[in-house]
Amino acid sequence: LERQFLRVQRLESLGTLASGIAHDFNNILTPILAAVQLLPMKVSSLDEQSLGLLTLIEDSTKRGAALVKQILAFARGAEGKKVPLQVRHILSEAIQVVRQTFPKNIKISSDISSANLWTVAADANQLHQVLLNLCVNARDAMPSGGNLTLFLENQQIDAAYARMNLEACVGSYVVIKVTDTGTGMPPEVLERIFDPFFTTKEPGKGTGLGLSTVLGIVKNHGGFIKVDSEVGRGTEFSIYLAAIADAARAQDEKLALLQGQHE
């Protein structure tokens, strides 16, 4: 427990440090980007090679700015405005984005229609970010195509289950499952995936902040994450979000009542 506590503390101070650096860095990048975009308009005749160099500066600066944005999102993890919502709506939005932007050799299937899903108190933007991060990771794990499946369900965690799973707490949850048929992960990768800046992707492709951001957001929503992965077969991320307890109970009672009437 003490080790866990130290780890959380270490992550928090890392977050504070990172956001400080990110903020200053942003102030440095903004004028560079503005200048590099203005210059070609000011100078009347630029040769091809100079234009190429300017494009290189612009692209790199943009990549820097994107990284800074991600670091800030990671450090900001704890905030967010929570309202009661149906995860289904966020999921169908994310699926639309994914369908439009992912390569055609990735087959996307989803079952989000399940009628009686509980309500969660959540920040819509943060949940959207969680889903996109997981989908992008799934895409990157399937370079030559595969299946991406998104699925939603209610789950009641009881004391016996909570005892067996360190992260889980007793309660009602809405579970988002994101499954891919990609590379999968060996144990030495799996145990580090939530560490900030841990990545196996080539430089420029991954920041290693995706899953640490996801974990921060999920914890902020009273939830936890389960990962099942097998090398060569694929990976399943299960995101548990605490359901609004009263809403969950009320819906169940109503359903029981309805079912009782039908019998």
Ligand code: ADP
């Ligand atoms: P990034 O995507 O920038 O590398 P993440 O924190 O999102 O950062 O992921 C960390 C690492 O976890 C990835 O580099 C990859 O090795 C591994 N990973 C995450 N999701 C998957 C997945 N669905 N399949 C295989 N490996 C994954």
